[in-house]
Amino acid sequence: MASQCIESYRNGAEIVRGDELCKKKSIQLLQELCLPKGLFPMEDMEEFGYNREAGFVWLIQKKKKDHVFKQIKRAVSYAPEVTAFVERYKLKKMTGVKTKELLLWLSVVEVYLDKPTSEKLTFKTGTGLSDSFPASAFELNE
Numbered sequence: 497m498a499s500q501c502i503e504s505y506r507n508g509a510e511i512v513r514g515d516e517l518c519k520k521k522s523i524q525l526l527q528e529l530c531l532p533k534g535l536f537p538m539e540d541m542e543e544f545g546y547n548r549e550a551g552f553v554w555l556i557q558k559k560k561k562d563h564v565f566k567q568i569k570r571a572v573s574y575a576p577e578v579t580a581f582v583e584r585y586k587l588k589k590m591t592g593v594k595t596k597e598l599l600l601w602l603s604v605v606e607v608y609l610d611k612p613t614s615e616k617l618t619f620k621t622g623t624g625l626s627d628s629f630p631a632s633a634f635e636l637n638e
Contacts (some may be wrong), residue, residue, distance in 0.1 A: 499577060
């Protein structure tokens with residue numbers, strides 16, 4: 497089920513299974529990275545893995561999840577498998593996350609805070625377009 501990319505990072509990774517534990521671990525990771533805790537509003541999660549040494553994280557859920565961040569009226573789609581390389585204040589080389597721009601779904605490849613004190617979270621798409629939103633729009637209780 498997991499892709500080749502994930503398989504290559506399993507060795508030495510912390511892996512948890514089950515929806516409740518996966519959600520807890522994904523929130524802890526976002527806190528550790530100083531990013532908003534509501535960035536991964538996924539459901540029926542089956543696996544969360546984090547290879548600290550490589551800075552690689554993956555989240556696997558049963559099926560695709562569409563979510564609207566109400567505060568900014570933005571639709572985001574999360575594939576059954578989401579992966580990213582992580583560092584403080586940043587998710588990069590992301591796969592499995594798309595945002596709707598007008599009538600097109602664009603892949604989100606990077607999410608970051610410009611500087612630690614920034615109130616704006618920037619999303620960069622595979623086309624090179626980027627947009628910034630208040631980080632508060634992505635907290636758990638929107």
